[in-house]
Amino acid sequence: MATTDTRRPPAPGRIALYVTLSLVALLMVVPFLWMIVTSLKTPAEIASADTSLLPTHWAFGNYADALRAAPFATYARNSFVIAASHTVLNVVFASMAGYALARIRFRGSEFLFYCFVAALMIPTYTKVLPEFLIVRFMPLAGGNDLFGQGGSGWLDTWWALIVPGAITPFAVFLFRQFYLDLPVELEEAARLDGLGEFRIYARIMTPQVKPALTTVALLTFESSWNNFLWPLLVTRTDSLRVIQVGLSVFKTENGTQWHFLMAGTTLATLPMVLLFLVGQRYFVQGFAHTGLK
Amino acid sequence: MELTRRSLLAALGAGTAAALTGCGAGTDAGGKADGPAEGEITLLTPIYEGADGKQLLEGKILKEFRKKHPDVKVNVDYTNYTQLNEKITTALAGGLLPDVLMMGVGWIPPFAAKKVLAELPESLAAKYDYEERVLEPSRYQGKLYALPTVMATRLVAYRKDHFAAAGIKKPPASLHELRAMAKELTKGDRMGIDPFSIDLRQCWETFLYANGATLFNADGTKTAFTGARGVESLQFFKDLQKDGSADYTKKTDGDAGATTNLQLGKASMMMTGSGLWKQLQEQSPDLIEKDLIGAFVLRGRKPAMLTGGTLVCQSARTQHAAAAQALVAHLAAPDNVLAAAAQRETVPGITSLRSSSYVKSNKLVDFSVRNLKDACAEGGTPAWMEIREKIKPTLEPAVVSGKSAAAAIAELGELADAAISRL
Numbered sequence: 085m086a087t088t089d090t091r092r093p094p095a096p097g098r099i100a101l102y103v104t105l106s107l108v109a110l111l112m113v114v115p116f117l118w119m120i121v122t123s124l125k126t127p128a129e130i131a132s133a134d135t136s137l138l139p140t141h142w143a144f145g146n147y148a149d150a151l152r153a154a155p156f157a158t159y160a161r162n163s164f165v166i167a168a169s170h171t172v173l174n175v176v177f178a179s180m181a182g183y184a185l186a187r188i189r190f191r192g193s194e195f196l197f198y199c200f201v202a203a204l205m206i207p208t209y210t211k212v213l214p215e216f217l218i219v220r221f222m223p224l225a226g227g228n229d230l231f232g233q234g235g236s237g238w239l240d241t242w243w244a245l246i247v248p249g250a251i252t253p254f255a256v257f258l259f260r261q262f263y264l265d266l267p268v269e270l271e272e273a274a275r276l277d278g279l280g281e282f283r284i285y286a287r288i289m290t291p292q293v294k295p296a297l298t299t300v301a302l303l304t305f306e307s308s309w310n311n312f313l314w315p316l317l318v319t320r321t322d323s324l325r326v327i328q329v330g331l332s333v334f335k336t337e338n339g340t341q342w343h344f345l346m347a348g349t350t351l352a353t354l355p356m357v358l359l360f361l362v363g364q365r366y367f368v369q370g371f372a373h374t375g376l377k
Numbered sequence: 378m379e380l381t382r383r384s385l386l387a388a389l390g391a392g393t394a395a396a397l398t399g400c401g402a403g404t405d406a407g408g409k410a411d412g413p414a415e416g417e418i419t420l421l422t423p424i425y426e427g428a429d430g431k432q433l434l435e436g437k438i439l440k441e442f443r444k445k446h447p448d449v450k451v452n453v454d455y456t457n458y459t460q461l462n463e464k465i466t467t468a469l470a471g472g473l474l475p476d477v478l479m480m481g482v483g484w485i486p487p488f489a490a491k492k493v494l495a496e497l498p499e500s501l502a503a504k505y506d507y508e509e510r511v512l513e514p515s516r517y518q519g520k521l522y523a524l525p526t527v528m529a530t531r532l533v534a535y536r537k538d539h540f541a542a543a544g545i546k547k548p549p550a551s552l553h554e555l556r557a558m559a560k561e562l563t564k565g566d567r568m569g570i571d572p573f574s575i576d577l578r579q580c581w582e583t584f585l586y587a588n589g590a591t592l593f594n595a596d597g598t599k600t601a602f603t604g605a606r607g608v609e610s611l612q613f614f615k616d617l618q619k620d621g622s623a624d625y626t627k628k629t630d631g632d633a634g635a636t637t638n639l640q641l642g643k644a645s646m647m648m649t650g651s652g653l654w655k656q657l658q659e660q661s662p663d664l665i666e667k668d669l670i671g672a673f674v675l676r677g678r679k680p681a682m683l684t685g686g687t688l689v690c691q692s693a694r695t696q697h698a699a700a701a702q703a704l705v706a707h708l709a710a711p712d713n714v715l716a717a718a719a720q721r722e723t724v725p726g727i728t729s730l731r732s733s734s735y736v737k738s739n740k741l742v743d744f745s746v747r748n749l750k751d752a753c754a755e756g757g758t759p760a761w762m763e764i765r766e767k768i769k770p771t772l773e774p775a776v777v778s779g780k781s782a783a784a785a786i787a788e789l790g791e792l793a794d795a796a797i798s799r800l
Contacts, residue, residue: 128661131656131659131661152428153428213470216467216470236473313460332426332459333427333428333457336458
């Protein structure tokens with residue numbers, strides 16, 4: 085018996101979709117390719133009017149030279165410690181807050197939720213100075229007395245780098261939306277089995293919101309890794325500076341060393357690309373879910 | 378009004394600092410500088426960046442300082458110019474202002490007016506060989522608050538080969554000549570002049586000064602650029618574009634290290650900075666080898682070379698005034714200025730350094746040092762930090778669209794007057 089080929093040619097709409105998506109993907113990837121290619125060119129080649137797409141002389145030495153321009157190993161370690169700390173703190177505490185706002189009825193929970201929503205709308209830069217003052221006048225820290233006077237508070241310490249901004253209103257909001265979506269039967273069954281509130285949160289409900297956990301973890305790590313202004317403001321010593329501060333040495337008011345800047349940026353981008361590749365499935369799910377709410 | 382991150386922070390910083398300096402931990406008046414130099418002090422610097430800069434500052438300059446002043450320990454806080462204002466304003470609000478600060482030209486009046494900076498003895502102004510014009514940005518209300526270290530100038534660079542081909546033998550002696558020359562040099566897609574590849578604010582200021590005007594009156598309490606000369610300076614850009622000898626859409630980000638139209642042969646003249654030489658060395662060494670790049674000071678009613686740079690000053694709040702003042706003098710000493718200038722390929726602000734091998738090796742730096750008598754600086758009012766952010770966005774519409782130069786200047790004048798009135 086002759087077999088019939090069940091595959092049908094793709095519909096024109098599907099072809100148009102793939103073409104469009106390919107073009108968008110290309111547009112997204114071109115800046116990264118440009119960054120990598122530029123990092124391997126000499127300054128003369130970058131400046132040349134008739135420069136080719138690929139380097140004529142592959143200047144791999146740019147990477148070694150860029151790394152020598154600042155203590156990048158220390159900066160990368162610091163960035164990692166801060167980003168990892170922020171990620172853990174945000175995932176743990178924001179999920180608890182999100183769970184409480186979604187599943188526990190208490191007086192003022194709606195108001196509290198609206199406060200979080202309102203906090204989402206405060207521009208980051210308007211918070212810099214108040215946060216700086218809180219850190220500076222932190223009681224009983226850095227030589228300060230009970231009233232925050234006499235010392236430098238948390239300035240130039242890991243506390244200043246990690247505590248402010250560790251938990252974000254966006255993460256609380258995201259977790260709340262996910263927890264709201266879980267069936268109430270799950271919670272009731274757990275209660276009938278004698279589980280307390282914390283165990284319901286930790287053992288029953290939180291494993292159901294893995295996309296939210298991954299999304300918050302990735303976004304937190306990314307924004308923390310790329311943070312520049314706050315670490316610069318609250319630190320003084322080189323041993324506490326972060327990778328973005330290190331990259332800024334290639335851009336002075338006298339000009340930019342593009343070959344070094346691109347080499348350093350390529351290296352600084354790698355951890356983020358790897359993280360996204362590992363967690364992209366959950367990440368996309370997380371956003372899709374939030375968008376549906 | 379455009380709300381930018383920088384303006385938001387500046388406003389916050391200024392407001393909160395003003396409110397808090399009255400009650401913060403840093404309210405104590407600073408000590409006097411007549412005692413022995415001793416104690417632990419902090420230096421905030423936007424220069425000496427990177428491993429090379431750090432080695433120069435901590436491995437050489439501060440090491441020598443320590444030999445002279447063994448009882449002084451210096452902690453260095455490195456930042457960059459983009460975030461310097463934020464660093465200073467947050468530190469001020471927190472009452473932990475560094476003992477010694479390095480800041481830009483134009484920044485002294487705003488911070489001196491807020492009593493952030495300590496007055497320096499006039500003897501320091503005479504200690505090294507300064508052109509009086511170089512010292513002007515270090516003063517506020519006639520008092521000395523800072524010493525210059527490294528400078529960066531704004532000048533006109535030109536292609537000698539284009540000039541030779543057009544039979545032009547000497548640079549223009551007036552703005553009228555400059556316009557005619559730019560027209561003559563325009564060929565095909567080559568612009569006669571590219572005035573737009575540096576920051577529009579600094580470019581317009583250079584033309585304003587060359588036109589014989591100033592930004593503010595002598596005590597910085599009134600705008601002085603809203604007259605006919607200020608309008609003419611902006612109108613000049615529109616006229617160049619009308620002639621077809623300049624094109625705003627073809628500007629490159631020369632300040633960020635992008636290849637300039639002059640290097641590419643797409644412009645015969647270009648407003649640029651002294652930092653161009655380093656860029657030529659890295660990107661277009663053949664132009665140096667063939668001696669194809671020349672420079673001249675912009676000339677209108679008078680010659681004008683806009684000069685920015687880094688000044689070093691002492692905090693008014695320091696508890697170790699003698700140590701801080703000693704460090705200010707040390708950082709501004711000729712040897713240390715020369716070393717910093719060489720590391721950054723910038724212009725040393727001391728006239729006697731013109732014979733140094735570094736200056737001689739960099740033609741644009743050499744040119745700048747020889748012409749420091751024509752130096753002019755931006756700023757001059759305590760409201761400068763607010764006004765400087767508004768110049769470019771206010772003037773740009775006149776350059777790129779049909780807005781008249783008079784209307785743009787009038788609008789800028791109103792914004793500047795409002796900023797001054799809030800002082």
